[in-house]
Amino acid sequence: MRINKFVIGGVLILGAVVFLIWTSTAASAEYFLTINELNAKGSSIVDKNLRVSGAVVGDSIQYDAQDLTLSFEVAHVPGDNAELETEGGLAEALHQAVMDPSRARMKVVYVGPKPDLLRNEAQAIMTGHLAPDGTFYAEELLLKCPTRYEQAVPDQAGL
Amino acid sequence: MIANFGFGVLFITFLVTLYSVFAAIYGDRKQIPAMVESARRAMLLTWPLLTLTAGVLIYLLVNNHYEVQFVYEVTSRSMPTYLKVTAWWGGQAGSLLFWSWLMSAFASLVTLRKWDRDREFLPWVIVVACVTMAFFIGMNVFFENPFAQLYQTTAGIEPHTFHPANSILFTPEDGRGLNPLLRHPGMIIHPPMLYLGFVSFVIPFAFAFAALITGRTDDRWIRLTRRWALWAWLFLSFGLVLGSRWAYDVLGWGGFWGWDPVEIAAFMPWLTGTAFLHSVMIQEKRGMLKHWNMLLIILTYDLVIFGTFLTRSGVLSSVHAFAQSAIGPLFFGFIGFTLITSVALIIYRWNSLKSETEMTSMLSREALFLLNNLLFMSILVVCFWGVIFPLISELFTGQKVTVGPPFYERATAPLFAALLLLMGIAPLSAWGHSTVQTLGRAIWKPTLGAVAITALLFVTYTQKIGALIGFFLIALVILVTIYEYLRGAYARQRSQGENIFTALWTLTGRNRRRYGGYIIHLSMVLMAIGIIGIESFQVETQGRIGVGESLKLSNYTVTYKELASWDDQPKGVNFTRAVVDVSRNGVYLGQLHPRRDYYYDSQQAMTIPGERATLRDDLYVLLIDWEPASTTGATFKIFVNPLVNWLWLGSFIFLAGIIIAAWPEKEMERVAVPARRTIQQTSAAD
Numbered sequence: 055m056r057i058n059k060f061v062i063g064g065v066l067i068l069g070a071v072v073f074l075i076w077t078s079t080a081a082s083a084e085y086f087l088t089i090n091e092l093n094a095k096g097s098s099i100v101d102k103n104l105r106v107s108g109a110v111v112g113d114s115i116q117y118d119a120q121d122l123t124l125s126f127e128v129a130h131v132p133g134d135n136a137e138l139e140t141e142g143g144l145a146e147a148l149h150q151a152v153m154d155p156s157r158a159r160m161k162v163v164y165v166g167p168k169p170d171l172l173r174n175e176a177q178a179i180m181t182g183h184l185a186p187d188g189t190f191y192a193e194e195l196l197l198k199c200p201t202r203y204e205q206a207v208p209d210q211a212g213l
Numbered sequence: 214m215i216a217n218f219g220f221g222v223l224f225i226t227f228l229v230t231l232y233s234v235f236a237a238i239y240g241d242r243k244q245i246p247a248m249v250e251s252a253r254r255a256m257l258l259t260w261p262l263l264t265l266t267a268g269v270l271i272y273l274l275v276n277n278h279y280e281v282q283f284v285y286e287v288t289s290r291s292m293p294t295y296l297k298v299t300a301w302w303g304g305q306a307g308s309l310l311f312w313s314w315l316m317s318a319f320a321s322l323v324t325l326r327k328w329d330r331d332r333e334f335l336p337w338v339i340v341v342a343c344v345t346m347a348f349f350i351g352m353n354v355f356f357e358n359p360f361a362q363l364y365q366t367t368a369g370i371e372p373h374t375f376h377p378a379n380s381i382l383f384t385p386e387d388g389r390g391l392n393p394l395l396r397h398p399g400m401i402i403h404p405p406m407l408y409l410g411f412v413s414f415v416i417p418f419a420f421a422f423a424a425l426i427t428g429r430t431d432d433r434w435i436r437l438t439r440r441w442a443l444w445a446w447l448f449l450s451f452g453l454v455l456g457s458r459w460a461y462d463v464l465g466w467g468g469f470w471g472w473d474p475v476e477i478a479a480f481m482p483w484l485t486g487t488a489f490l491h492s493v494m495i496q497e498k499r500g501m502l503k504h505w506n507m508l509l510i511i512l513t514y515d516l517v518i519f520g521t522f523l524t525r526s527g528v529l530s531s532v533h534a535f536a537q538s539a540i541g542p543l544f545f546g547f548i549g550f551t552l553i554t555s556v557a558l559i560i561y562r563w564n565s566l567k568s569e570t571e572m573t574s575m576l577s578r579e580a581l582f583l584l585n586n587l588l589f590m591s592i593l594v595v596c597f598w599g600v601i602f603p604l605i606s607e608l609f610t611g612q613k614v615t616v617g618p619p620f621y622e623r624a625t626a627p628l629f630a631a632l633l634l635l636m637g638i639a640p641l642s643a644w645g646h647s648t649v650q651t652l653g654r655a656i657w658k659p660t661l662g663a664v665a666i667t668a669l670l671f672v673t674y675t676q677k678i679g680a681l682i683g684f685f686l687i688a689l690v691i692l693v694t695i696y697e698y699l700r701g702a703y704a705r706q707r708s709q710g711e712n713i714f715t716a717l718w719t720l721t722g723r724n725r726r727r728y729g730g731y732i733i734h735l736s737m738v739l740m741a742i743g744i745i746g747i748e749s750f751q752v753e754t755q756g757r758i759g760v761g762e763s764l765k766l767s768n769y770t771v772t773y774k775e776l777a778s779w780d781d782q783p784k785g786v787n788f789t790r791a792v793v794d795v796s797r798n799g800v801y802l803g804q805l806h807p808r809r810d811y812y813y814d815s816q817q818a819m820t821i822p823g824e825r826a827t828l829r830d831d832l833y834v835l836l837i838d839w840e841p842a843s844t845t846g847a848t849f850k851i852f853v854n855p856l857v858n859w860l861w862l863g864s865f866i867f868l869a870g871i872i873i874a875a876w877p878e879k880e881m882e883r884v885a886v887p888a889r890r891t892i893q894q895t896s897a898a899d
Contacts, residue, residue: 084615
């Protein structure tokens, strides 16, 4: 009987944890997509929790300091690591994405302080949802500038 | 030239660690004490060797040797010398070296102690320490050489360890410099703290491994490493707190913990380590849960390795992070190898790790400790699930799905609440057997007090259910702890005739571990106050205002006074600083200076909040934007973070608690040893 008592207790805890993980995952899952994938999904993805990665197009950055509304465009970068490598690494892929006018682009709107790292050819990872008009409303904005951290070799022209 | 010397020393250290591993194994198997002694001396050689290597690297960093790739990447001429020194752990190659250096220091410390009674552990402790070191130094030697130099070849400029044919050494004028976000005192101390914690956990693991191999599976290994585990826990905890403080001060989003994979990577070994610290007490007192303790320390060790990899691979926050660097598969290989070997050893020693007594009562101290362990492991499972979920979902559905902070908050909140409840109940339960009646007798007074406090808070402070549950649990823990203290002190007062303060003092001094533990519990609930405060009651506002105009939030009024912008030429930084007046309910409180620093060399801006900290709340003002020409209008974002300073206050009390718990207590050990022997004898008689 003693054993049973502890086994039942253990099973209850296990069940509670599985339940917690299950419901929390279901409630806060975000689909991680590239811009091309997003376009392919079309309207089926509108208003779902999304996480999208893209290259920031520097010329498109607009910031209205009055109501703290930030808008910019991001260009498609591949999500797959192998594809990134064939384009010459993340920094190069971001550069190409911005330079290539045929790449799919997406307009992003974000309300809040302008992030310190927002600049041309930064990688933006945005969490939010897509409006029916194709504008992405970001609730969270994460930026990475791979050039500054990872570029192994100095640019000789810059010296 | 100097760089080549550094690499040479590093390579020799690598060979020394390998020799030490083989000599220790060979000496132990063939029973040649001289061989084991040779292995020990070889290991003692690693610290001077690595110190020399590190010295060379620091020399290169301080003296602007930009032909060395690592120096080029993490320093620049405009950085002050102390930052150039601390840039040692500012990049991956350097921080791996830093890890090995700490590891060799700790391993040397451990082997310098007297080993009389524990001689059979020695070779295997050496093996674990040196295999770990060999792995990290090998990483440096073969993949992440901090001494690689830049060469101009026909193909362009490339980093090489040795001078390639048809090339000349290339020396850039200036380095790229440490990311300004990392030039913060918190960020300078945070990585070493975390690493100290990581590395100290290797020592208990080494002893556990030695115990498994030699078959000396009683609790000797736990007693030998108890203090190591406590210090490891202290450093790891402090590393986490410092990291949070840095995020709060520097990242400018009004929070301190974002459930980022890097943070979780450092948090996971903390979870298993905390569970370990609790459950070893059951083994010491009752001879139970021996398999479990072994498993916990093995998990902690491997999570430490995993954490080192994740925090330093520099490719995080991308779900593709894992495969990007050549060292990824090697890390996973090493983790798999150590995990499988250790778990195989547990299975091999399964019978000798059987419990000496059986758990009978659901409310006994040991059952509640077990429950505490299960809760920590549940939080670990939640964290681990969150980190690997994108990989799993992609594998099974082809669709990459990630989970963010809401997932972690939702899934862990009930688990943390249950931990708080346990913190309140467990100190009152007895070892061996407790019933609802005995426990109820002890707990009803504190519970009544906690209900009264919660009711008071409901009327005066908040009506939020989640926060009220949290406050109830916190009040319960505080009252139970005080109640326990006073009960012990009154008992002393009666029996010894001491006054209450002397009684409190001697009580703590005589049972450092127990009362140190209670202080740690108190510090944890103080931190919980801060976390509940910022999670439940944070408010924010933002807006553009002219000089003389105000923004209002909670009871605060923030009035924009002036703005100044100037260049600091030698540092290459532009500072823009606003001055705002702060008043609360119409009472003038003082000025704050939110600012924004712009680093020209790295083209990076840094938003430094103006903070006014009180125990009631924290006013946190960010300067977002301004009109450059007229400086008449500026945009601010303001947070009021209630109670958040209890978090930082709690962390100081935590430090005091650990020092009390870890302080050497001579007389206690003398008492403890014979008591333990009797249990061993009974188990031997079984």
